[in-house]
Amino acid sequence: MLVLFSTVSFTIEKHFCGDVLVNVSVYTEAQKCILEAFEAEQEVLTKKICCTDEIKIIQGQENLRLTTFEDFDFNKQLFIANIKLVFSDAFEGLREYVVPHKNYSPPNLVADIQVLDQVFII
Secondary structure, X not given: OHHHHHHOOEEEEEEEEOOEEEEXXXXXXXXXXXXXXXXXXXXXXXOOOOEEEEEEEEXXXXXXXXXXXXXXXXXXXXXXXXXXXXXXXXXXXXXXXOOOOOOOOOOOOOOOHHHHHXXXXX
């Protein structure tokens, strides 16, 4: 997962109308506000723009170094082998739980003894 997220590149585009954040978009273009069309008409007269776009590009890692198990020194190889042995049983399925009395039904109640003797747990 770390390698996947470190190599992904993406852009974050923010659209501000004045000082107010109107829309944030990842990978696609941010939607413009309603005043954008009106502002285009006013720009001709006032030469001032109220809405701004901010684009931030997050560049992923381009070059990765591939290493094999043989590239590690002996101590690292020993550590990896021990971790593999310790955790190899952790991801196996659970053993079947045996219930010895699964096929036996409880005895029929003749009378509710607690109600007859008026003994209740409080």
